[in-house]
Amino acid sequence: MSNQIIQGILLGGYYALIACGLSFMFSVMRIINLAHGSLAVLAAYALWLLASRFHVSPFVGLLIVLPLMAAIGWALQRFLLERSARGGALLPILTTFGLAIVIDNLLFEQFGADTRSLAPYIGSLSYDSWEWPGSIYVGKLAVVMFATAIVLLGGLQLFLTHTRLGRSIRATSEDPDTAGLVGVDARRANAIAAAIAMVTVGLAGAFLGMRATFDPYAGAPQLLFAFEAAVIGGAGSLWGTLIGGIVLALAQTLGAQVHPQGFLIGGHAVFLVVLFVRLSASGLGPRGLLRLGKTS
Amino acid sequence: MSLLSVENLVVRHGLLQAVRGVSFTIERGETLALVGANGAGKTTLLRAIAGAHQPAAGRVLLDGADLTSVPSHRRVGMGVALVPEGRRLFVQMTVEENLLLGRTAGRPGDWSVDKVLDMFPNLKPRRHAKTGHLSGGEQQATAIGRALMSNPELLLLDEVSLGLSPLIVDRVYAALQGLIASGTTIILVEQDLNRALAVSGRVICMLEGRVALEGASKEVSRDEVTKAYFGLHRKSTGSVPA
Numbered sequence: 001m002s003n004q005i006i007q008g009i010l011l012g013g014y015y016a017l018i019a020c021g022l023s024f025m026f027s028v029m030r031i032i033n034l035a036h037g038s039l040a041v042l043a044a045y046a047l048w049l050l051a052s053r054f055h056v057s058p059f060v061g062l063l064i065v066l067p068l069m070a071a072i073g074w075a076l077q078r079f080l081l082e083r084s085a086r087g088g089a090l091l092p093i094l095t096t097f098g099l100a101i102v103i104d105n106l107l108f109e110q111f112g113a114d115t116r117s118l119a120p121y122i123g124s125l126s127y128d129s130w131e132w133p134g135s136i137y138v139g140k141l142a143v144v145m146f147a148t149a150i151v152l153l154g155g156l157q158l159f160l161t162h163t164r165l166g167r168s169i170r171a172t173s174e175d176p177d178t179a180g181l182v183g184v185d186a187r188r189a190n191a192i193a194a195a196i197a198m199v200t201v202g203l204a205g206a207f208l209g210m211r212a213t214f215d216p217y218a219g220a221p222q223l224l225f226a227f228e229a230a231v232i233g234g235a236g237s238l239w240g241t242l243i244g245g246i247v248l249a250l251a252q253t254l255g256a257q258v259h260p261q262g263f264l265i266g267g268h269a270v271f272l273v274v275l276f277v278r279l280s281a282s283g284l285g286p287r288g289l290l291r292l293g294k295t296s
Numbered sequence: 297m298s299l300l301s302v303e304n305l306v307v308r309h310g311l312l313q314a315v316r317g318v319s320f321t322i323e324r325g326e327t328l329a330l331v332g333a334n335g336a337g338k339t340t341l342l343r344a345i346a347g348a349h350q351p352a353a354g355r356v357l358l359d360g361a362d363l364t365s366v367p368s369h370r371r372v373g374m375g376v377a378l379v380p381e382g383r384r385l386f387v388q389m390t391v392e393e394n395l396l397l398g399r400t401a402g403r404p405g406d407w408s409v410d411k412v413l414d415m416f417p418n419l420k421p422r423r424h425a426k427t428g429h430l431s432g433g434e435q436q437a438t439a440i441g442r443a444l445m446s447n448p449e450l451l452l453l454d455e456v457s458l459g460l461s462p463l464i465v466d467r468v469y470a471a472l473q474g475l476i477a478s479g480t481t482i483i484l485v486e487q488d489l490n491r492a493l494a495v496s497g498r499v500i501c502m503l504e505g506r507v508a509l510e511g512a513s514k515e516v517s518r519d520e521v522t523k524a525y526f527g528l529h530r531k532s533t534g535s536v537p538a
Contacts, residue, residue, distance in 0.1 A: 184397065
């Protein structure tokens, strides 16, 4: 049992990593990015291309792909999200949904239906493990992912609370109009926030490719897990995202223990329970939530 | 040269013309009070000077430089700071963070968090409290402090006494007196006519988006301002047939 719990917690690190960008974008820019999973897969393909064609290790490849993802995030905000956000809260969701379809199919056109993986390019890291007391074996990659998640979420938290740029980004998310009146360039703050979110998406894509396989349509399940982890953790809170990832992974691991097909069901069940508990605790039924959506 | 000059400014909210061809100038070190009924266009005028509204026509000049197409965040860097109506603090952030945000534009000057806290001692124990949990007076002090942190040449104050108890208003105005004495140029919107006339050097009364009366605060009588406020002066200026 303790083995399942430890493996679940480590898997939670991965979910927190893929949820990080989604949660950050929602909390800071009030945008639900449905292209989140597809963009992670895009980053994975970029790393795979570098590794298979040019023999660049995925870890070195990140030095190229992460700045590229930042540029994509910046352009996405400036040319797509900023414009669509003017049309109301719903339009960015539709826009990113469309973007996900475009990315998926472009990847399919370019790379075909074959499943790929970055595992062959990272040596023994993909299968090596450490033996912990009680003959529990933990994958080295899983530990690396968990540590990355903590460093990334903690780093973002420190950045938002302790730097001038971080404060500007938070001020913009709270009230862009007033942010302008105190001297914050709201457009720049949002573009930088989008760039940061995409860097975390690039990292998520790298680990997606290293721990498993991916194909052009692998984005949707990733988005689902990210979304569930973000919601369980309380959308918008960075440390909550880590907790959310761990809870989701534990539920899946324990679900699989109960029944061979309980892996996904366990995760979905916890997600729904958390959602309804939170709704009733805040005194809102589904009706109230709809009203809330209209006013904010 | 005047610090600020507003020339034939027209600002619209959709079809509504909130400011209709307003012109005035303000010299360095002057304190100008804007009075007028609700909906007279005072807030819109201040927000247009700060860059939060784009004018439909006319110009805003700061030290002779045309600000009309400059966005609000760059106007802060040029020395224009607005304390908005309703304070508009970042309520999820602490007093200190709100104050530090005021420094984003990076204008050189001697305002610091400590200096603001010296000016408003009631903020000292609340330095690390979220501004959403503060009292109205503490919030107003934070909003004024945040504007001062940008080391402005021109400070725009929109209804700083709104919703505050008379005692707190006295305290806020005592702090403002210090600023005025130190030579900061101020335009303030104030509903309390006595206070507006007492604190300012010049007064402009707005009516339906236009300047109805302009004069030195010492020379205009309360009666004249009241008439302009309600639009009664228009009858007396024209010849009224019996």
